[in-house]
Amino acid sequence: MPADWVTFHDEARGLVIHYPAGWDVIQPTPDKLAELIEQAQEGVASEAIETILRQLTETPGALDFFAAVGFLFDDPTVADNKFISNFTAIVIPADGLTLGTYADLVGMQLGGMEAVTLQSVQVESRLRPGGLDVASLRYALDGSILYNLPDGPPINGWQVALYDTSAKRLLILSLTSVGENFPALEEMFRQLLYHVEFE
Numbered sequence: 001m002p003a004d005w006v007t008f009h010d011e012a013r014g015l016v017i018h019y020p021a022g023w024d025v026i027q028p029t030p031d032k033l034a035e036l037i038e039q040a041q042e043g044v045a046s047e048a049i050e051t052i053l054r055q056l057t058e059t060p061g062a063l064d065f066f067a068a069v070g071f072l073f074d075d076p077t078v079a080d081n082k083f084i085s086n087f088t089a090i091v092i093p094a095d096g097l098t099l100g101t102y103a104d105l106v107g108m109q110l111g112g113m114e115a116v117t118l119q120s121v122q123v124e125s126r127l128r129p130g131g132l133d134v135a136s137l138r139y140a141l142d143g144s145i146l147y148n149l150p151d152g153p154p155i156n157g158w159q160v161a162l163y164d165t166s167a168k169r170l171l172i173l174s175l176t177s178v179g180e181n182f183p184a185l186e187e188m189f190r191q192l193l194y195h196v197e198f199e
Helices: 030-040 046-058 099-111 179-195
Strands: 005-010 015-020 024-026 066-071 086-093 116-124 134-142 154-163 169-178
Touching (some): 005 066, 015 066, 015 086, 015 179, 099 134, 154 179, 169 179
Antiparallel strands (some): 005 015, 024 066, 066 086, 086 169, 116 134, 134 154
16 A cells, blocks of 8 residues: 555444545535535535535435545646546445346446446456455546536546445445546555455
């Protein structure tokens, strides 16, 4: 793990996420989200950030499952593309779902959305220690439809679902970034996925 990475603990869920120090990562309580929305109103990417945060707060019960949200506020390209790179971590009951079934269900949901282009859906075994399987979905988002970005830059997303140590819960990690920034962040996300752990 890179020496300059820091650690986020969600003690209630026993979740540990290691991530680069340049990211702002919080557990999304209503108060903290309200602070972030207020902070976002002053920034270049304010509309995109507010949309992301409102999606969290307006979905019934969403905050019961969100363990962490992270934003890369220091990204120098934000002024050009008006979208801020982000990742989310959600923990939900597995309810007996296999990773393949999860991937198929979410893939169908994403594939049916107007502003989403599904790129790949698969179960992979190279992203976790010991070759443990994860569900992996890659997709592109229409920034002009979802985030009202005037130039409509292509936005890439990557969602990965993995079991906790008991296989009774699924941890769902999602990375979203403007397409041109995605390759560099993808390597970071791979390391984050590899090192995430349940205590």
